[in-house]
Amino acid sequence: xxxxxTFLLLSVFTMVSAQKPMEMNLWPNGPKTSNGxxxxxxxxxxxxxxxxxxxxxxxxxxxxxxxQHLAMNHEGHDWAPFFNGQGIALIVVKYRMPHGVYQVPAExxxxxxxxxxxxxxxxxxxxxxxxxxxxxxxxxxxxxxATHATGHASxxxxxxxxxxxxxxxxxxxxxxxDNLLGKKPKRKLVNEYCNEQHIKKHTPRAFIAxxxxxxxxxxxxSLNYYExxxxxxxxxxxxxxxxxxxxxxxxxSFRYHFEMMLELKAWLNSF
Numbered sequence: 001x002x003x004x005x006t007f008l009l010l011s012v013f014t015m016v017s018a019q020k021p022m023e024m025n026l027w028p029n030g031p032k033t034s035n036g037x038x039x040x041x042x043x044x045x046x047x048x049x050x051x052x053x054x055x056x057x058x059x060x061x062x063x064x065x066x067x068q069h070l071a072m073n074h075e076g077h078d079w080a081p082f083f084n085g086q087g088i089a090l091i092v093v094k095y096r097m098p099h100g101v102y103q104v105p106a107e108x109x110x111x112x113x114x115x116x117x118x119x120x121x122x123x124x125x126x127x128x129x130x131x132x133x134x135x136x137x138x139x140x141x142x143x144x145x146a147t148h149a150t151g152h153a154s155x156x157x158x159x160x161x162x163x164x165x166x167x168x169x170x171x172x173x174x175x176x177x178d179n180l181l182g183k184k185p186k187r188k189l190v191n192e193y194c195n196e197q198h199i200k201k202h203t204p205r206a207f208i209a210x211x212x213x214x215x216x217x218x219x220x221x222s223l224n225y226y227e228x229x230x231x232x233x234x235x236x237x238x239x240x241x242x243x244x245x246x247x248x249x250x251x252x253s254f255r256y257h258f259e260m261m262l263e264l265k266a267w268l269n270s271f
Contacts, residue, residue, distance in 0.1 A: 019084060021045040021077075026093070026115065032107050035099040042108045044115065047080040047090040048123055055087035056126035057268075059159065060112050062093050064136030064247070067105065067179035070094060074249035075135040075161075082250065082261065086268065089125055091116055095141065102180050102189070109145045110153035117152050131157035131204070135249060136217060137176040139163020140195065143225065146206070147198040155204055157271070159264070162210040162246055165221040167193045173217045196221075199228040205235040207267045209260055211244030235271075239263055 026042035048054070063075035070076070076092040083090040095108035113130060120127045132155040134142025139160040146158040164173045167181060167190045181189055191197060206229055208222050222238060229236040241256040248254035250261075 019048050019050065021047045021080070021092075024115075026108060026111055031096070031104075032111075033101060033103050035096050035101045035104045037096070037099055040096045040099075041094075042096050042111075043094040044112055045077065045092045045094075046123070047084055047092070049084040049087045049089060051124060053084075053087035054089070054124045055129075056124060057087070057129045057131070058089040058091060058116050058123075058125045059083055059131045059133050060091045060093060060109070060116060060155070062095060062109055062132065062134040062138035062141045064134070064138040066173065066175040067098055067137045067140075068175065069097075070138075071135070071247070071249065074251050075138065075247075078250045079133075086265065088268070089116075089123060098180050100182060102182075102193070105141050105180070106144050106148065109141050110149050113145070113149070113155060114152050129156055131155050131159060133159035133161075134163060135161045136247065137164050137173065137180075140165060140176060140180075140193075143195040144193065146204055147195045147200075157204045158206045160206060160208045160222070160225075161249070162214055162217055163208070163221060163225070164217050165195050165225045171218055171220050171224075196224045196228045199225070199232050199234065201232050201234065203229065203232065203234045205271065206237070207264060208236065208238040209241070209264070210239075211241045211246070211248070213243050214246045216246035237267055 024044050026044055061076055063070045063072050065071050080090045093112045095105045098104050116130050117127045132142045132145050143165050164176045166172050167177050210222050226238045244254050
């Protein structure tokens with residue numbers, strides 16, 4: 001009975017059809033920093049809710065893929081009905097791969113947030129209610145922006161799913177570290193992208209979700225990040241599900257999918 005009620009509740013906001021997205025080049029005049037691949041273009045897809053439902057909130061979404069590729073659907077586009085059904089705009093980012101130029105992904109993600117703020121009035125979005133969401137390596141990118149960005153590029157909240165957070169050997173996801181920083185990065189660069197080291201009292205509030213049996217990205221990434229958030233008195237909530245492994249995204253095959261969606265919805269309604 002409980003499962004039936006949960007399904008019915010979720011159906012209200014997951015089965016709503018998302019508006020047709022606007023596809024935009026993120027850097028129409030060329031990127032700030034080149035990654036050496038002119039065919040790797042940064043883009044965004046803007047999913048706006050029905051104007052009658054719009055709350056003014058927006059989420060900028062960074063799919064994962066180890067800084068090597070992007071899981072654009074179950075960690076990106078497929079989330080549009082969930083957010084649009086709650087009156088929240090979703091902006092899915094196809095950020096460029098670093099190809100040895102570590103600054104590139106964060107520049108793309110920050111530009112996406114600036115783009116949303118530049119168009120806030122036209123898109124019926126509140127400039128001070130724009131969050132960033134990321135999965136796996138996209139979670140590292142989201143937490144990088146959440147802890148490093150300033151001014152118009154700084155998000156107001158963060159949503160992290162099974163995120164890579166640290167670049168420390170033994171804790172990080174090795175492929176993500178190698179693809180972002182290279183095989184032998186200098187200590188200073190490693191420290192710069194260990195995002196748990198950069199949390200401050202003004203870091204935006206966080207929602208973190210992961211599975212305890214994740215063998216790809218050690219849960220210590222999330223645990224250390226959550227602890228530092230608490231130390232700095234940053235509002236944070238974390239859900240660790242017993243099973244699920246890595247990379248479940250919005251797939252309903254994840255055993256705790258419905259619970260996770262309800263908990264995320266409740267968190268979004270809490271501020």
